[in-house]
Amino acid sequence: MALLAVILVGLGLLLQGFASEGSGAAHAGVIVLWPAGSFVVTALLMLASSRFGKLRARDRLLNRLALSGHETVLDIGCGHGLMLIGAAKRLPRGKAIGIDLWSQTDQHANSPEATLANAAAEGVSANVDVRNGDMRKLPLETSSVDVVVSSLAIHNVPTAAERAIAMREITRVVRAGGRVALLDIAHVSEYARELQRGGWTIEHSGITPWIFPPTRELVARKIR
Ligand SMILES: C[S@@+](CC[C@H](N)C(=O)[O-])C[C@H]1O[C@@H](n2cnc3c(N)ncnc32)[C@H](O)[C@@H]1O
Structure with a gap:
């Protein structure tokens, strides 16, 4: 997921950077950057979840048991x-x-x-x-x-x-x-x-x- 996000962001920025304004390639760059953005957000959420969120979710669930x-x-x-x-x-x-x-x-x-x-x-x-x-x-x-x-x-x-x-x-x-x-x-x-x-x-x-x-x-x- 993170790798795909990086590839799409790179591709979108390349198309935006090198294509002339208003060209088909520049439009393609914008089209690629939208899903790239959502992949970046998803990858960041998954990273935060795995690094910090799972521990909090675990403790919240175990607290319910009041062992x-x-x-x-x-x-x-x-x-x-x-x-x-x-x-x-x-x-x-x-x-x-x-x-x-x-x-x-x-x-x-x-x-x-x-x-x-x-x-x-x-x-x-x-x-x-x-x-x-x-x-x-x-x-x-x-x-x-x-x-x-x-x-x-x-x-x-x-x-x-x-x-x-x-x-x-x-x-x-x-x-x-x-x-x-x-x-x-x-x-x-x-x-x-x-x-x-x-x-x-x-x-x-x-x-x-x-x-x-x-x-x-x-x-x-x-x-x-
Ligand atoms: C995504 S990991 C989750 C591991 C851990 N519970 C956690 O939350 O980090 C899923 C685990 O379930 C185990 N697993 C899958 N099928 C199983 C089965 N039939 N019996 C016992 N363990 C199983 C896998 O080997 C793996 O360790």
Whole structure:
């Protein structure tokens, strides 16, 4: 996106600079500069979102959980550990478990080692555990966690049927009374419907102001 923006801006400015006023090439320069401008704005928004916004969105979502500090929190599709590490910082007597299948398409340089290094850098190694696993078949016991969190991960599961399986896996591993807190760029109403079918009540659903492209948040509680 940023590269495309730079190429279009360069092309537009070249056409504007070298073509004579009112010529076809000068008009083409103006036409190229319009989409170039929107690419520049989009690239800047995405950069700001990735550098600062995701952390704010994470903290805003975790604040909603008001963790007491002794919970077991599972981050599905943890990647480099955005939610995992944020949760671990709030769990002085608890544990944060991250599972991921380490797709290199969804996240650059994705590996358990990279996530553990991030946890060490943030001083939370002692209560972080990272495992290989697929959110459609979670490697955890039934009713073994208090909270499931996930950020920008579930939409990577390719079909609605498979995402429903992931939701049922969340329902299986969370204890009655436990919570789920999710951020995602797509399919969030589908997750909410599937959770409600599984006996959850939706506590919050809305858009986070901190991530571009627009991203929805969902918090729910398992009733039975
Ligand atoms: C865009 S990254 C987001 C990583 C991290 N949660 C964050 O917000 O920065 C999506 C992550 O989901 C993982 N993922 C995709 N499909 C998965 C699946 N079926 N089970 C577990 N993890 C999955 C990918 O490997 C990747 O680490």
